[in-house]
Amino acid sequence: MARISRRKFLKVSGSGAVAAKAGGMAGILAAGSAPAYAQGASVHWLRWNDFVPASDQLLRRELLPEAEKALGAKITFETVNGNDLQPRITSAIQSGAGPDIIMLFNNHPQIYSESVSDLSDVTDPINKAEGGYYGLCRSNSVDGQKWLSTPWAIVGAMIAYRKSWFDEIGVTSFPDTWESYREAGKKLKAKGRPIGQTLGHTFGDAPTFSYPYMWSWGVTEVEKDGKTVNINKKETIDSVKFMTDFWKEAHDEGGLAWDDTNNNRAFLAQTICATLNGASIYIESLRNPDKYITEKGAQLRTDIQHAPLPRGPAGQFAMHTYFSHVVPSYSKNQRAAKEFLKWVHSKAVYEKWFVSQRGFATPPTAEWENHKLWGEDPVMTPYKVAGRLGQAPGYPLASGKKAAEVLTKYIITDMYAKAAQGMSAEDAVKWAEGELKRVYS
Amino acid sequence: MAVTAVTSALGDAPPPRRHRRLEDERWLAFVLLMPTMVLLGLFIAYPFVRGILLSVTDSRVGVPGDFVGLANYQRIWNDGIFRTAVYNTFLYTGVTTVFKLALGLWLAMLLNRHFRGKAFTRAFILLPFIIPTVLSTFAWKWMFDPTFSVLNWLLYRLGAISGRINWLGDADLAMISIMVVNIWRGVPFFAISLLAGLQTISPELNEAAAIDGAKPWQRFWYVTWPLLLPVTMVVMLFSVIQTFADFQIVYVMTGGGPANATHLFATYAYQIGVGAGQLSQGAAISLAMFPILFLVVVVQLLYIRRVETR
Numbered sequence A: 001m002a003r004i005s006r007r008k009f010l011k012v013s014g015s016g017a018v019a020a021k022a023g024g025m026a027g028i029l030a031a032g033s034a035p036a037y038a039q040g041a042s043v044h045w046l047r048w049n050d051f052v053p054a055s056d057q058l059l060r061r062e063l064l065p066e067a068e069k070a071l072g073a074k075i076t077f078e079t080v081n082g083n084d085l086q087p088r089i090t091s092a093i094q095s096g097a098g099p100d101i102i103m104l105f106n107n108h109p110q111i112y113s114e115s116v117s118d119l120s121d122v123t124d125p126i127n128k129a130e131g132g133y134y135g136l137c138r139s140n141s142v143d144g145q146k147w148l149s150t151p152w153a154i155v156g157a158m159i160a161y162r163k164s165w166f167d168e169i170g171v172t173s174f175p176d177t178w179e180s181y182r183e184a185g186k187k188l189k190a191k192g193r194p195i196g197q198t199l200g201h202t203f204g205d206a207p208t209f210s211y212p213y214m215w216s217w218g219v220t221e222v223e224k225d226g227k228t229v230n231i232n233k234k235e236t237i238d239s240v241k242f243m244t245d246f247w248k249e250a251h252d253e254g255g256l257a258w259d260d261t262n263n264n265r266a267f268l269a270q271t272i273c274a275t276l277n278g279a280s281i282y283i284e285s286l287r288n289p290d291k292y293i294t295e296k297g298a299q300l301r302t303d304i305q306h307a308p309l310p311r312g313p314a315g316q317f318a319m320h321t322y323f324s325h326v327v328p329s330y331s332k333n334q335r336a337a338k339e340f341l342k343w344v345h346s347k348a349v350y351e352k353w354f355v356s357q358r359g360f361a362t363p364p365t366a367e368w369e370n371h372k373l374w375g376e377d378p379v380m381t382p383y384k385v386a387g388r389l390g391q392a393p394g395y396p397l398a399s400g401k402k403a404a405e406v407l408t409k410y411i412i413t414d415m416y417a418k419a420a421q422g423m424s425a426e427d428a429v430k431w432a433e434g435e436l437k438r439v440y441s
Numbered sequence B: 001m002a003v004t005a006v007t008s009a010l011g012d013a014p015p016p017r018r019h020r021r022l023e024d025e026r027w028l029a030f031v032l033l034m035p036t037m038v039l040l041g042l043f044i045a046y047p048f049v050r051g052i053l054l055s056v057t058d059s060r061v062g063v064p065g066d067f068v069g070l071a072n073y074q075r076i077w078n079d080g081i082f083r084t085a086v087y088n089t090f091l092y093t094g095v096t097t098v099f100k101l102a103l104g105l106w107l108a109m110l111l112n113r114h115f116r117g118k119a120f121t122r123a124f125i126l127l128p129f130i131i132p133t134v135l136s137t138f139a140w141k142w143m144f145d146p147t148f149s150v151l152n153w154l155l156y157r158l159g160a161i162s163g164r165i166n167w168l169g170d171a172d173l174a175m176i177s178i179m180v181v182n183i184w185r186g187v188p189f190f191a192i193s194l195l196a197g198l199q200t201i202s203p204e205l206n207e208a209a210a211i212d213g214a215k216p217w218q219r220f221w222y223v224t225w226p227l228l229l230p231v232t233m234v235v236m237l238f239s240v241i242q243t244f245a246d247f248q249i250v251y252v253m254t255g256g257g258p259a260n261a262t263h264l265f266a267t268y269a270y271q272i273g274v275g276a277g278q279l280s281q282g283a284a285i286s287l288a289m290f291p292i293l294f295l296v297v298v299v300q301l302l303y304i305r306r307v308e309t310r
Helices: A006-013 A016-031 A053-071 A082-095 A108-115 A120-129 A135-141 A163-168 A178-190 A205-215 A234-250 A253-257 A262-268 A280-287 A334-345 A347-357 A366-370 A378-389 A401-408 A411-420 A425-440 B002-012 B017-023 B025-055 B071-077 B080-111 B118-125 B133-143 B150-157 B171-199 B203-211 B216-244 B248-253 B265-275 B279-309
Strands: A042-048 A074-080 A101-105 A150-155 A158-162 A274-277 A304-307 A321-326
Touching (some): A042 A082, A042 A334, A053 A074, A053 A334, A053 A347, A082 B265, A101 A108, A101 A334, A108 A135, A135 A150, A135 A321, A158 A163, A158 A378, A205 A411, A234 A411, A234 A425, A253 A262, A253 A411, A262 A274, A262 A280, A274 A280, A304 A378, A334 A347, A366 A378, A401 A411, B017 B025, B025 B279, B071 B279, B080 B118, B080 B171, B133 B171, B133 B248, B171 B216, B171 B248
Parallel strands (some): A042 A074
Antiparallel strands (some): A150 A321, A158 A304
């Protein structure tokens, strides 16, 4: 087969996209060689350090070498701490150079909407083939005109709890209302086993708790018109008062300073009875069953269960940490980056990654709910439908720039944190109202 | 012969024009200063001017934005978190500088004495200053960890406390904790700089004072301290500037939390500029510390000049 140089190809076809459309993945596989547009191309992929390290190993050792073969492109894989993704994309966009694909959390793609490529040509086929994306994916990734990012996964936020400890206080099924959770927590804290929850400045566990808690009281950061801030009302003040007492009576008060890793350590060290988290605690207890032993001598993994957040006066809500990938407009390898995203989302490839996560990450489309992995371990089953139950920051609206600003400023989390620190509920709500009005004005 | 001829020829010829120009001291000074000027221009003046230009637009990440005058400054002026950050920065700088000076001076006086292992101790003292800040701050973060704090463990074992101290979860304690780390890191800088200052003071002055019957405290107050003052002022100047613009310690230890209780200028500017993508507002927050720092620098430099010409 004659080798086609990039220059020659461009001369003949005039457009690489023609080849991509004509062949797609099937064409690439049938031809047995990389498409011409990708010859010599390179893709720099920036992601977080996965909380399931086995998944990063799988990507490095197996999947990315396969991708290089299939696409004929050099893939550079870089991982950083989750909290460092935003500084990286900011400096990359401002300098006009950097990674070709960048992972972002939650509604952060909205912040960079003017500086990222439309990824509809990647997401549309996946959406059609896999039973449709969950609503929260659209809320976080679509800005009304284009797909800013390709949904990658949802790390479901569920309460991991110690079954035997709840049994000991006579609570045999997990509390389904905030009142009953508070009562149980009170009894457990009295026994030196408080609930562990962060209200600190950290991207995952803090907002995935404070937002659904607030929504469950019938409170939203903005009304449906997208302009009116109506947070200074009885329901909010009630929610803050309840949280203040709940915090003192039932929680580990060190949680005000926790980041996303503290609750994992505290749970595994068996100093807390329950915590809102992804499945990483349980997965760690599975990986090292003999390292984590309960006071009764049993393996800790046998005493962990998962449950959704309890319901409040206005219903039951959830917000999960959402992961997606953007392709910045500055990238000179956009076509190769998109082809790579198509490749990595092809079912056979994505499945390998999904299985390596063991349920920590829930895929973004409904079809994956039928995967056999969900039937292998009943403790992980609640995560199967995480995507269906979650809302995005900015609810009841789709997430936008303003909601992203509220999230990154931790306004909702801080409203509860301020009250937990001693500020009156009325003042904490008034403070949040002022901050929200400044954002939505 | 040939060599002699060439040398002679060169010796007779007038020096090239550029060499003659360098004989002029003004040109020579300009040439020698050039590399520094280029470096200062590139890495200090350009970012500074760029920051000012950014702060008067409504620029966001990836969007150049339009000119909005002082709107960003007006906005941050009405921002409660910004005001907290201003208060915190002053408190943080004030308290830590006093402690760093006091402890640094004390340490310098001790190190100025003769004892065995003096050189080793002096080198050892510098460790906190040598270790990368982020690394040592992570160690401190562990020591102040809400659940696994070694300080709590120690105090508990000693019977000083019965429950855990919420070092980083309580607003006041979190501020004290970051101050402790800053002081720990800053004392060696003060100590070594002041030690250098102490060594320039002739021992004869102290001896003469001692012969005249001056007590140790009087010798320090009337002899050592006035002579050490110019060095102290320069060290203070550097420290105040560095502490005022501190970022790493707060970012690693608390991220500005709990509930914004430990935000400083730099961390809040980072949260708004990089986190929320509002570069212009982030720039305005950063620049808000400039007039204050400028004033501090001018006052201190004037004072140093006065002390030196006394």
